[in-house]
Structures are given as structure tokens and as C-alpha cells.
Amino acid sequence: MKPDLMPNNQKPIAPKTNSQKKKKRSDRSVGYMLIAPSLILILIIAIWPVFQSFYYSMFDLRLNNPAKSEAHISYKVNLQTYLDNYPFLISTLEDEVDTASGNTKTELETIKANLEKVDAELQKDNEIKSKYDQVDEKLTVMEPISEELAVSDLDKEIALDLEKAVNDSTDSIRGLKDELKNSEDLIGLSSSLEDAVITPNFIGLKHYKENLTDSRMWKAIQNTTVFTLISVFAELVIGLAIALLINKAFFGRGLVRATILIPWAIPTAVSAFMWKYLYDGQNGIVAKAFADIGLFDQMTDMLTTSTGAMFAVIFADVWKTTPYMALLLLAGLQTIPSSLYEAAAIDGASKWKQFLKITLPLLKSSILVALLFRTLDAFRVFDLIYVLTGGGPANSTETISILAYKVMFAQTNFGEGSALSVIVFVCVAIISMIYIKFLGRDLLNDK
Amino acid sequence: MNKKAGPMFYVFLALFVFLVMFPFLWVLASSIKPVAELFGDRAFIPFTDNMTLENYESVFVNYPFLKYLWNSLVVSTITTVYAVLVASFAAYAIARLNFKGKTVILGLVLSVSMFPQIATISPIYIVLKNLGLTNSYLGLIIPYTTFTLPLSIWLLVTFFRKIPFDLEEAAKIDGASLMQTYWRVILPLALPGIFTTAILVFISAWNEFLFALTINTDDEFKTVPVGIAMFEGQFTIPWGEVTAATVIVTVPLVIMVLLFQRRIVSGLTSGAVKE
Known part of the structure; x- marks a missing residue:
């Protein structure tokens, strides 16, 4: 029983050895082509997520906390948050300096000087400087800012300096609270500025250590x-x-x-x-x-x-x-x-x-x-x-x-949850290996 | 072994069937009782004198149950068509063509079917969320097709291997290209196997819970299993509606199982048994 297939389309049969070689080669490329769609889907949507889960499990990742909603390995600065607060903090501080006197005045001046020093440090980096100016410009004309533009990598030292200066400023302002006119505003601006520094939330195997105990x-x-x-x-x-x-x-x-x-x-x-x-x-x-x-x-x-x-x-x-x-x-x-x-x-x-x-x-x-x-x-x-x-x-x-x-x-708590799901994965892998050892090659046998 | 069935055997069989079916029968009996008779003394009497369909009405009026059914149908149907199509290409290559790495690929595919889905959910959720695909049909179809692929490929490889090689050779000699051979010779012969695979893929997509629960949280896009699971009120559980909804979901499956039982069994047991 031969199916009647396109009788007009017959091709002359090539010499045998040649055609066999050709068949083998075409078999291979066609085979890979046919398998590709399934394999790509499985690689992207089943295998990659397992590795990604493992990656996530090494971070303190919390979806409800904006500063921890992504995995960060390095220090970063969010220029949008920074420029949304920094200029206003400085100008409000200036106002306070004008009206304050004695110790309060000097303390406020120190805070301001510290902040300006870190700001200058920040602008030394060419890449940050260019982003800094762009974000600043967009903020004045109230244009939307993409995350790519807003977030910039930061040297660890500058980041730590910035963090320290801002934390000190919040603390000092809190201490001077009673002497200031606009203490509420200042505290608000200063603590919002703290959010501009994104610290790495990489914590290594800490989740596993915690879970296993x-x-x-x-x-x-x-x-x-x-x-x-x-x-x-x-x-x-x-x-x-x-x-x-x-x-x-x-x-x-x-x-x-x-x-x-x-x-x-x-x-x-x-x-x-x-x-x-x-x-x-x-x-x-x-x-x-x-x-x-x-x-x-x-x-x-x-x-x-x-x-x-x-x-x-x-x-x-x-x-x-x-x-x-x-x-x-x-x-x-x-x-x-x-x-x-x-x-x-x-x-x-x-x-x-x-x-x-x-x-x-x-x-x-x-x-x-x-x-x-x-x-x-x-x-x-x-x-x-x-x-x-x-x-x-x-x-x-x-x-x-x-x-x-x-x-x-x-x-x-995605970080810890991912660690738990990796533990499930490891358990399942161990169970399968034990069974497959018992089953031998029977399961995967080709014929 | 004794192959003749005696009367004791039928008594046992009847008991077994009754035990397996009892939960459904009880739920069916409860679903047509008035709500008041689901509690108190009358709760344990299977029959009622006041048969009513109000629970069934309420399921459709007070809950977006029709929407759930529609969502499940759309997601499962597209998943089935897509998964079986993609899987049939891969299965054809594995079953019929000779190339390097075939066994490794099959092994990889099979090992994916052993993956605990919970280990993949957080990255998939985050990616779908960033792509804006949570609360959409596509958000479920993408993971469903992937996770039904191993089963589909495995079943189809088994079915494709049963088709005699001579037919393909004959088609080739007649000058048919590989695609023509596939569409005109292999596919028609593999149709029963493809149909079996499709039924199993459809059922597993229809029944999936974890992805549906996390990805589609909006009533607009909930599937039936999640929809029913969320019937639970804050203080009480509306048992009347729950039993009615259970019956509505079960009846089509019972019909499907009655119609296709041979195919389903052949699909479930293929691969598990060496012939």
C-alpha cells in the first residue's frame, strides 16, 4: 500500500552513498529544527526559572518593599528620588541657617556642607553627571523618567558616604527639632533622601541557613x-x-x-x-x-x-x-x-x-x-x-x-520563599535519582 | 490465575464502585436540597421532599461562574492545540529521525515533568508581572503549554514509534518532502494518538491550580478550580452553591471519561508499561 503522494513532483534518485550521507545531514538539521520550539519553551519557562529561583533565594527580596523588590548585587543611586528631595532639603536648610543662631546655626551649616560635599562627589562621575542633569531637567518640566535613566550604578565608597551624610542629617535635624521652624518638612525630606541609596540585598546563603534551623x-x-x-x-x-x-x-x-x-x-x-x-x-x-x-x-x-x-x-x-x-x-x-x-x-x-x-x-x-x-x-x-x-x-x-x-x-518574602522552593526542588531531585537508580536505564530506553 | 468471575466478585465490584462514587452521589443529593436542609438533623438524610434548583441558579447569578467556565475553556483549549502541535514536531523528530543528542534531549524533557512547579513559580510570576501578563489568558497559556510539553512529547513519541517505517520510505521514494510525509502520512496515522494526548493535556490544563491561583487573581480571568476554591466566604461556606458548582464541573468530565475511557487509559498507561 503506497500512499499516492504528489506524483508530478518526483525527483531523480541520486546515487546511493551520496544520498545516504545527505539524508543523515538533513535528518540532523531537520531534527534540531523540529525540536527547537519545544526545547526553547522548556528552557525558558521551566529550566531557567529553577536557576532564577536559586538566584533569588540569595537575596533579601520583598515585593512589598520598593527598595528590596529587585535583586541588587551592587550599590545604586536612584537619581529621581535623589533630585526630588536633595535641592529642596538644601534650600530649606539655607532658610533655617538664615534665621537660626549660635550652636544651631553651626550645626545646620555642617549638615549642609556635608551634603553638598557628597553631592559634588556624586557629580564627579561622568556617567552619573550626565544622567543627573537629564533627570534634573526632566523633573523641572515634569516629564516622566524611565527607570533606566533614574537608577545609576554607584561606587561603594560614595554610596556609603552618601548614606552616612543623609543619615547624619536626619539624626541631627531630629535632635534640633525644637529649634527649627520647618522641622517636619526637613525630617521628611531628609528621610526620603535616604531611599535614594539602593544597597545590595545580596545575602548569600543566609536564607538557607535560617530555613535549615x-x-x-x-x-x-x-x-x-x-x-x-x-x-x-x-x-x-x-x-x-x-x-x-x-x-x-x-x-x-x-x-x-x-x-x-x-x-x-x-x-x-x-x-x-x-x-x-x-x-x-x-x-x-x-x-x-x-x-x-x-x-x-x-x-x-x-x-x-x-x-x-x-x-x-x-x-x-x-x-x-x-x-x-x-x-x-x-x-x-x-x-x-x-x-x-x-x-x-x-x-x-x-x-x-x-x-x-x-x-x-x-x-x-x-x-x-x-x-x-x-x-x-x-x-x-x-x-x-x-x-x-x-x-x-x-x-x-x-x-x-x-x-x-x-x-x-x-x-x-520572595527571597525566603524561593529558598524554600529550591529545597523542594532538591528533595524531589534526590527522590527521582533514587528511583531512577532502581529503575536503571529502563525508563529512558530508546527501543 | 482464576479468570472467571463469581457472584462474590460482583458483590465486591458493586461495593467498590459505590465507595468510589459515594462522594459524588452525596454531593449530587446535597446540591438539590434547600439550603436549610443542609444543616441540622436533615443534613444526614440523602433525600429531600423539597427538591430545588436554587443552588444551581445562585451559582450562576451570585457568582461569575459562567465567566470562570469560559476562562477555563479558553485557556485549556488554546493550551491543548498549541502544546500538541509543538510537541508533535519534537516527538516526530525524536521518534523518526536520527541525530545526535536525541536521548539527552528526551531525558531533559522527561526530567522537566518531575520539576516541582513551586520551584518555578516566583521567577515566572515576576516575569509575567513585569510583562503585564498577570490577569490575562496568555499568562496561563505560556506556563501551561510548557509544563504539558513533557507529557505530550513522551506520549506522542510512543505513538509515532508504532507507525511502520515502510510507509515513510514509500512516501520518500515517491518524492514527498519531509513536511509532506509528516502532514500526509504520519499525522493521519497518528491521529488516534494525538487525540489521546490532546485529552490528557486538556484535562491537566483544566485542573491546574497553583499557577491559576497566583497569576490570575482577578475575577475576570479566574479559572474554575480557583473560582470554586474561592467560594469560601469570610465566615461561612456556602455549601449549597459549592455542591452545585461541583456537580456542574463534574458532569462534563464524567461524560468525557465515559466517551473516551479507552483512549485515556491507553494514554495513562503508555510508557508506564513496556510492551
């Missing part, structure tokens, strides 16, 4: 581990049992398979909310059932005690993913030839022995693959816990992903 982080790791071990183990055992039981011809197979798929298919966030309703301390039917059989003293214990909440979360996860586990294992079971069992039965092997000697060894790679996927998923768990318990009560179900999310988006 933080009991909340270790509690989160412990919660994640408990959740992962218990839920994955329960899913494997129950999933394997179900797979073994339904690995036969029976009426209504399609229906059972569809039933199995439904918990897997609905959004985790939605199923988590559904379980929240079933676990509710007042009207939750599952909470009532568990309380009735004596699993809990009271219905409300389910979501308000730490063991109850952990049990609730694991139970919901087992409900949602055991069917998926069963499907993967069932597919593995179906590849085991039944002749093996027949032969074993003739040799007088018991059912249990057949399971140990035939089923388990032949199912090993299926089990490991299923375990790998499930362990990684469970370790990264977020949606289920975020919606069902929010990490509570008293952080008893707070997993490492939940903690990282809270630090990043509730406390807007």
Missing part, C-alpha cells in the same frame, strides 16, 4: 514525608489489590473503568472542596460516619485536631489517586502471560507463591514507575491541602510547598 521548615518537611509515605504506601497496596481482583474478564468492565477514572479526572481543588464538605464538623456525612464507628470522639475532631486533619488529607488523596495506581498496575498485570501461572499451578505452587514468584518480579518495573510518579506528586502536594485545610490546624498539615507558597505570596 527553622523548626517550622522541619515540621513542614516532616508533614510532607508523613503524607507521602502513608498515602503512597496505602495507594500501592489498595491499588495492587484492586488491580489483581479486576484482572479478569467480567461483565461491565467499561463501566468500572470509567468509575475508576472519574476521581482522577476532576480537578484536585474541586475534589478537595467536596471532601471539606464531607468532613465538615456539623454536616459532614463522612465525619459523622467516622465518629459513629469510633475513629474519632467527635465529628468536629476530623478537621480541628492535627492527627484528624492529617488523616483527612491522606484519606482524600488515597480516594483520588488509588484508582490511577490500580490502572497502571492493571496494565502491567495484563502483560504477564497466563501460561506462566498455568505452569506454576501444574508444579503445585500455591496462589500466594505464584504472586511472590511470578507477579511481583514481573510487575517490578510497573510498580517502580507508578511509585516514582506517585511519590513525586505526593511530595509536591499543594492543591489538596491548600483547599482542604490550608495547612492547619496549627500548621499540622502544612507541607513544604504550602509553606513556600505562604512565605512567597502571603508574606511577599
